[in-house]
Amino acid sequence: MIRLEQVSKIYAGGQPPALDDVSLVIPDGAIYGILGRSGAGKSTLIRCLNLLERPTSGRVLIDDQDITALTPRALRQQRQRSGMIFQHFNLLHSRTVADNVAVPLEIAGVKRPQRQQRVSELLELVGLSEKATAWPSQLSGGQQQRVGIARALAARPDYLLCDEATSALDSETTASVLALLQQINQQFGLTIVMITHQLEVVKSICDHAALLERGRLRESGALSTLLRQQDSLLRNALLHDAESERRFLQRHGIEGGPLCAVA
Numbered sequence: 001m002i003r004l005e006q007v008s009k010i011y012a013g014g015q016p017p018a019l020d021d022v023s024l025v026i027p028d029g030a031i032y033g034i035l036g037r038s039g040a041g042k043s044t045l046i047r048c049l050n051l052l053e054r055p056t057s058g059r060v061l062i063d064d065q066d067i068t069a070l071t072p073r074a075l076r077q078q079r080q081r082s083g084m085i086f087q088h089f090n091l092l093h094s095r096t097v098a099d100n101v102a103v104p105l106e107i108a109g110v111k112r113p114q115r116q117q118r119v120s121e122l123l124e125l126v127g128l129s130e131k132a133t134a135w136p137s138q139l140s141g142g143q144q145q146r147v148g149i150a151r152a153l154a155a156r157p158d159y160l161l162c163d164e165a166t167s168a169l170d171s172e173t174t175a176s177v178l179a180l181l182q183q184i185n186q187q188f189g190l191t192i193v194m195i196t197h198q199l200e201v202v203k204s205i206c207d208h209a210a211l212l213e214r215g216r217l218r219e220s221g222a223l224s225t226l227l228r229q230q231d232s233l234l235r236n237a238l239l240h241d242a243e244s245e246r247r248f249l250q251r252h253g254i255e256g257g258p259l260c261a262v263a
């Protein structure tokens with residue numbers, strides 16, 4: 001479980017705070033969507049989860065351990081528990097697909113034969129076995145993001161952090177990448193945290209969501225709870241039209257009834 005306790009972040013010379021007293025619990029196994037407009041603090045928040053960005057104040061707890069208090073060595077080990085994927089994939093263009101996926105394994109000191117075995121498992125998982133020797137520039141955006149996912153999973157993390165992972169993709173490719181993330185969540189019990197400004201991402205696969213506004217957390221929790229609250233900001237943002245939302249509501253155990261009528 002990841003827990004943020006009263007996390008604030010003020011960048012040097014920056015006012016107001018990028019994050020302002022944010023407390024949030026991300027349960028194990030969740031697919032947690034963090035929504036907010038541009039500048040709301042989403043990237044800052046996700047980067048605080050692995051301390052790529054250090055909070056100015058507050059604590060970040062992973063399984064009750066405050067990672068802001070770890071020694072640099074312990075923090076390096078802790079970071080291996082999370083993988084990250086990015087909007088623009090961040091692949092190394094001078095390396096083949098297989099060699100990109102191998103990067104975290106090389107850093108972890110895994111020997112070559114085991115590395116090759118793990119890389120081929122991962123490429124199979126993301127449906128890119130035939131592209132092992134291709135260069136990133138020879139792949140579509142969706143395929144490059146799949147390589148990013150394989151690389152992020154290489155060291156068997158417990159958490160996958162997704163920074164606007166589908167924002168650069170068309171809607172069909174977005175759907176297939178989201179389906180892959182959902183499959184990975186179910187198959188490996190991996191906790192996924194996704195920051196996004198796309199409501200559709202949250203609607204398709206998230207079971208929890210939070211809304212950030214100007215650095216403050218306006219709302220957070222399980223969608224199965226929030227969607228039952230008439231005055232929920234997230235509910236009202238996510239639901240526009242009862243008919244088209246019926247399947248979304250059903251996925252969260254809400255059938256017909258007055259909720260749909262007012263949606």
Ligand SMILES: Nc1ncnc2c1ncn2[C@@H]1O[C@H](COP(=O)(O)OP(=O)(O)OP(=O)(O)O)[C@@H](O)[C@H]1O
Nearest residue numbers: 011012014018036037038039040041042043044045
């Ligand atoms: N390195 C930095 N130095 C100074 N200010 C920063 C830095 N990074 C972000 N900020 C500021 O902090 C605030 C939150 O930025 P952040 O990138 O976290 O928001 P966001 O919700 O991810 O936005 P976007 O969707 O546009 O990426 C913004 O006002 C931004 O200008």
